[in-house]
Amino acid sequence: xxxxxxxxxxxxxxxxxxxxxxxxxxxxxxxxxxxxxxxxxxxxxxxxxxxxxxxxxxxxxxxxxxxxxxxxxxxxxxxxxxxxxxxxxxxxxxxxxxxxxxxxxxxxxxxxxxxxxxxxxxxxxxxxxxxxxxxxxxxxxxxxxxxxxxxxxxxxxxxxxxxxxxxxxxxxxxxxxxxxxxxxxxxxxxxxxxxxxxxxxxxxxxxxxxxxxxxxxxxxxxxxxxxxxxxxxxxxxxxxxxxxxxxxxxxxxxxxxxxxxxxxxxxxxxxxxxxxxxxxxxxxxxxxxxxxxxxxxxxxxxxxxxxxxxxxxxxxxxxxxxxxxxxxxxxxxxxxxxxxxxxxxxxxxxxxxxxxxxxxxxxxxxxxxxxxxxxxxxxxxxxxxxxxxxxxxxxxxxxxxxxxxxxxxxxxxx
Amino acid sequence: xxxxxxxxxxxxxxxxxxxxxxxxxxxxxxxxxxxxxxxxxxxxxxxxxxxxxxxxxxxxxxxxxxxxxxxxxxxxxxxxxxxxxxxxxxxxxxxxxxxxxxxxxxxxxxxxxxxxxxxxxxxxxxxxxxxxxxxxxxxxxxxxxxxxxxxxxxxxxxxxxxxxxxxxxxxxxxxxxxxxxxxxxxxxxxxxxxxxxxxxxxxxxxxxxxxxxxxxxxxxxxxxxxxxxxxxx
Ligand SMILES: Nc1ncnc2c1ncn2[C@@H]1O[C@H](COP(=O)(O)OP(=O)(O)OP(=O)(O)O)[C@@H](O)[C@H]1O
Ligand SMILES: [Mg+2]
Numbered sequence: 001x002x003x004x005x006x007x008x009x010x011x012x013x014x015x016x017x018x019x020x021x022x023x024x025x026x027x028x029x030x031x032x033x034x035x036x037x038x039x040x041x042x043x044x045x046x047x048x049x050x051x052x053x054x055x056x057x058x059x060x061x062x063x064x065x066x067x068x069x070x071x072x073x074x075x076x077x078x079x080x081x082x083x084x085x086x087x088x089x090x091x092x093x094x095x096x097x098x099x100x101x102x103x104x105x106x107x108x109x110x111x112x113x114x115x116x117x118x119x120x121x122x123x124x125x126x127x128x129x130x131x132x133x134x135x136x137x138x139x140x141x142x143x144x145x146x147x148x149x150x151x152x153x154x155x156x157x158x159x160x161x162x163x164x165x166x167x168x169x170x171x172x173x174x175x176x177x178x179x180x181x182x183x184x185x186x187x188x189x190x191x192x193x194x195x196x197x198x199x200x201x202x203x204x205x206x207x208x209x210x211x212x213x214x215x216x217x218x219x220x221x222x223x224x225x226x227x228x229x230x231x232x233x234x235x236x237x238x239x240x241x242x243x244x245x246x247x248x249x250x251x252x253x254x255x256x257x258x259x260x261x262x263x264x265x266x267x268x269x270x271x272x273x274x275x276x277x278x279x280x281x282x283x284x285x286x287x288x289x290x291x292x293x294x295x296x297x298x299x300x301x302x303x304x305x306x307x308x309x310x311x312x313x314x315x316x317x318x319x320x321x322x323x324x325x326x327x328x329x330x331x332x333x334x335x336x337x338x339x340x341x342x343x344x345x346x347x348x349x350x351x352x353x354x355x356x357x358x359x360x361x362x363x364x365x366x367x368x369x370x371x372x373x374x375x376x377x378x379x380x381x382x383x384x385x386x387x388x389x390x391x392x393x394x395x396x397x398x399x400x401x402x403x404x405x406x407x408x409x410x411x412x413x414x
Numbered sequence: 415x416x417x418x419x420x421x422x423x424x425x426x427x428x429x430x431x432x433x434x435x436x437x438x439x440x441x442x443x444x445x446x447x448x449x450x451x452x453x454x455x456x457x458x459x460x461x462x463x464x465x466x467x468x469x470x471x472x473x474x475x476x477x478x479x480x481x482x483x484x485x486x487x488x489x490x491x492x493x494x495x496x497x498x499x500x501x502x503x504x505x506x507x508x509x510x511x512x513x514x515x516x517x518x519x520x521x522x523x524x525x526x527x528x529x530x531x532x533x534x535x536x537x538x539x540x541x542x543x544x545x546x547x548x549x550x551x552x553x554x555x556x557x558x559x560x561x562x563x564x565x566x567x568x569x570x571x572x573x574x575x576x577x578x579x580x581x582x583x584x585x586x587x588x589x590x591x592x593x594x595x596x597x598x599x600x601x602x603x604x605x606x607x608x609x610x611x612x613x614x615x616x617x618x619x620x621x622x623x624x625x626x627x628x629x630x631x632x633x634x635x636x637x638x639x640x641x642x643x644x645x646x647x
Contacts, residue, residue, distance in 0.1 A: 005523060016511035320507045323468060325496020325524040325572070328488050404488060407495075408468040411507065 010338050020313075024306045024339070025346030028387050031299025032350030035292045035383055036375050040358045042288030044373025046281045059100075059236055060134065061244055062268040063223035063251070072258035081255050081264050085211075085218040090254075091225075091247065098227055098243060103128035105222040106210050113159075113203065114179040115167040122163055123202040124180060126210020134224045135193065142174045142189030145206050149188075153208040157185035160200035161192045178203075183213045240271045299387055304394030307339055311398035318402045319410025328403035335399035336392055343391035347384035355380070415576060415607045416442040416465065421474035423460055434460050435471070436630035442609065444575075447602040447640070449618040450611045452627030458611045459580055461627070465609065466499055466578045467491045479575050496524050500569030502579035506561040508553040514540060514564045515549040521572040539567040543597060559590035566597055577601065577608040583617055595620045595643035616641075 014021045065081035088104040106126040113122055125131070132144045140161065149156045157178060164173050173187040185205060193199035210216060227243060230236040244267050249259070257264040311318075318331055355375065362373045402410065423435040434457040442448055450458050463469040464476070467486060476483040478498055486494070500521075501507075508517045519536035527535070540546050543563040553561055562582060569577055579598070583591035595617060602608050602622075610621060618624050619641045626634035 005529065008529065009523070012516070013511065316507075317509055320509060321520070321524075322488075322492060323466070323495060323501050323507070324521040324568070325492050327492045327524075330524070406469055408463050411468070411503075 006333065006337060009334060010341055013334075013338060014342065020306075020310060021342055024303065024310075024342050024391075025349070027299060027302035027306065028343045028346040028391070029350030029353070031295055031302070031387060032347050032380070032384055033354040034295045036351060036354035036380050037357065038288050038292050038295070039379065040354070040362065040373040040375045042285045043375060044362065045284055047372045047374075049277060049281055059227050059229075059240055060270045061223075061225045061227070061240060061247070062270065063225070063247065064221065064266050064268075065255075066263045066266055068257055068261055069263040070258040070261040072261065073256055075256055079264075081257065083220045083223065083251075085220060087251065087254060088220060088223060091223070091250070094250070095243065095246070098239070100226045100228045101130040101134055101224075102226070103131040103134055103224045104207060104220040105131070105224065106207050106214075106216045106219060107221045108210065108214050108216075111180050111203075111214070113163065113167060115173075115176060118167045118169075120163070120166045122160075124210065124214070125202055125204045126207035126214075126216065127204060128207060131204065131224065132191070134226065135195075135199075137191040137193050140190045140192055141172070142187070144189055144191070145204060150206040150208050153212055154206060155183060155185045155209055155213075156188045156206065158189040158191055158204040159187055160202050161190060162197055162200040163203055164190050181214065237271050237275045240269055244269045244272075296383060296386065300390040300394070303339075303343060303387060303391040307335075307391060307395035308398055310339075311335060311395065311402055315402055315410050315413040319407050319413065322403075322407035322410065331403040332396065332399045335395050335402075339391045339395040340388055343388045344384070347387050351380050351384055415444040415446070415479055416440065416609075417475075417477040418465070419475050421461075421464065421476065422472045423457070423464060423469075424472060434630055435464075438474070438630075438632060440625065440632065440635075442607060444607055445602070445605045446623060447599065447608045447621045448610070448623045448625060449621040450609065450625050450627060451613070451615075451618050454613075456627045457630050458627055462578050462580050462609065462611050465576075466501060467495050468501075492524075496521060496572060498575045500572060500574035500577045502562070502565050502569050502577065502582045504581040504584040506553070506558075506565045506585075508561060508564060508568075510553055513550050513552055514545060514556065514567075517553070517564055518568045518571050521568060525572060536567070536571055539571050540564070542570070543567045557590075558586050559593055562586060562590075562594050563597060566594070566601075570601065575607060577606060579608065579610045581611055581613065583612065583614070591617065592620075592643045592646050599640070599643055616646075 063083075065083050068075070068077050068079045068081065071077050083104075085104070088102075092099070092102060104127065108124045108126075110121045111124045112119055128150065129144060129146050131137075132139075137144075139158075142158070144158055145156055148154070159167075159173060159178070167173070167178070168176070173190060176187050177184045178187055179185075191200070191204070207220070211218060227236070227240050230239055248265055248267050251257075251265045252259060252261070255264070314335075321331060358373050358375060417440075419439045421435055421438040422433070424431045424433040438461060450461065452458050460469070464471045467483065470486065478494070481494070483494065509520070512520070515533065515536050518539055519532040522532040522535055537546065537549060540549050543566055545560060545563055545567070548556060548560060553564070556564065566582075577598075582598070583594055586594060591614075598608060598610065599620060610617070612618055619638060620643050621638070622640050623635070623637050625632055
């Protein structure tokens with residue numbers, strides 16, 4: 001390897017046989033390039049979908065009632081189920097140790113909000129402080145509703161960015177009073193929501209205040225619960241599935257719903273959905289890997305073919321070299337040295353080129369489904385090594401044969 | 415310098431076997447210039463290739479410069495070829511992608527000489543064959559005669575004991591043939607042993623001894639009075 005004369009020989013052959021070198025290099029470089037780009041896109045798709053899911057707290061369990069569809073214990077079907085504060089309190093009492101964050105929601109659609117001359121119709125959500133994190137809201141100014149607001153049924157309100165734009169124009173809303181159904185609420189904060197415009201056209205108040213101010217009694221419309229984190233994804237899915245089942249049983253019993261009635265209580269388990277998606281993603285990734293491996297195999301076959309042809313083409317030259325006193329090992333060494341050198345350089349060029357492409361083009365990809373396409377560097381390096389070894393092996397056998405045949409036979413080769 | 419006795423060689427082709435050399439006995443002293451003649455297919459090339467260790471005999475003994483040549487593996491054969499022998503082929507056998515100088519320097523590479531030394535020595539042999547100005551040219555930029563002179567320089571470069579030439583003038587016109595033979599005679603004048611296989615009588619007359627081969631045996635072995643090639647150019 002460190003024989004300078006050997007290097008001289010190699011460089012000379014490469015310089016003088018540009019086309020051959022180029023073709024070998026091209027098949028290796030393009031193989032690596034295609035593989036890396038494919039794996040990058042596969043990873044990007046996975047990242048893109050993972051990001052979609054991260055937008056809502058991903059181990060969220062979301063409960064909303066419906067209408068019964070079966071007769072049960074003398075009660076007719078078609079009965080609308082109404083969740084109550086007691087349901088929420090009891091769930092916290094029974095399962096609180098499993099839960100991370102929780103909030104119940106009392107919601108009023110189409111409430112008219114007035115500020116000065118401006119007014120508009122928005123949804124007003126009565127809820128708990130944890131709602132902010134559960135819904136991934138971020139505050140642009142002020143604060144969110146807190147426990148103190150809740151306990152004292154304070155008339156505090158956090159408004160969405162859209163509401164601020166509509167009612168306050170350029171004004172700072174913090175501390176201003178907004179009228180809803182004749183009740184004055186003091187704006188304490190402004191939020192933005194990753195859900196966008198539609199989700200920012202609402203206002204959040206303490207649930208206690210909302211139930212009193214809007215005649216909600218102790219009714220609630222929805223429950224939001226997240227579970228304490230588990231060690232891994234599968235354990236989290238199992239825990240959340242088990243909890244969803246318990247929750248369903250509990251609520252059905254509380255509201256006298258037939259155990260097999262599927263329309264009265266809806267429990268939406270995001271983690272279970274996510275798992276399905278991740279399984280799908282794994283399948284897609286597997287597919288990309290399959291295609292990638294096929295590409296590598298094609299590359300290996302290509303390199304092998306080229307090596308076979310190169311050795312065949314050089315048979316006569318090998319005969320001449322042997323007549324001049326070349327040792328068999330030096331013949332094998334010469335061919336392998338060249339093939340390893342060319343495939344390695346080409347492989348790394350393909351690698352660098354494709355990684356650069358991913359690096360610069362990757363962040364520019366603005367679709368929902370591909371995000372930050374990257375490639376495991378070790379995988380890429382290994383691929384190059386595999387191709388180099390394949391090239392070397394593919395070159396070795398014909399070189400070995402050529403080095404062993406009688407020089408006269410090699411010389412006679414046309 | 416060369417001593418062979420009872421040399422046999424046959425080629426196997428499927429079930430058949432073609433007996434080409436049927437007991438050759440030959441002694442060549444140092445400094446001889448010998449031509450091997452014979453009709454096509456008589457086994458001249460076969461004999462020369464065995465002498466050059468490019469091929470192996472089936473039977474018989476071969477001693478080269480006091481070294482018995484037998485049971486050769488490819489490694490030792492390569493060493494001997496490099497040390498003892500220089501080849502000149504009818505079809506030149508230059509490496510196409512190497513220029514004249516690099517072709518001449520190649521045997522020196524296999525002798526393990528440093529690059530500088532290789533270039534110096536190769537250059538001096540190119541000068542000797544009158545092609546110093548063509549050192550940077552590729553074989554396909556040279557005429558047949560020039561190619562053969564490069565091949566001769568290459569054969570000489572490793573300073574071999576014996577030069578083996580298989581129809582060195584076979585691909586050349588008469589004038590160029592004589593120029594090449596002049597060079598060969600010159601090299602022989604310096605004391606080097608040379609064996610030339612040829613079809614042509616005029617070429618054979620330019621050597622000092624003619625061995626005639628027929629059906630795998632030597633039928634005639636005569637000393638001739640050498641015709642100097644230069645006189646005929
Ligand atoms: N590799 C081989 N396999 C089979 N037969 C061979 C082989 N080489 C030579 N022969 C046969 O051996 C015989 C002698 O061949 P050789 O090349 O020695 O002849 P030659 O005297 O050099 O002939 P020419 O003057 O035509 O070059 C020929 O009949 C040839 O067909
Ligand atoms: Mg012949």
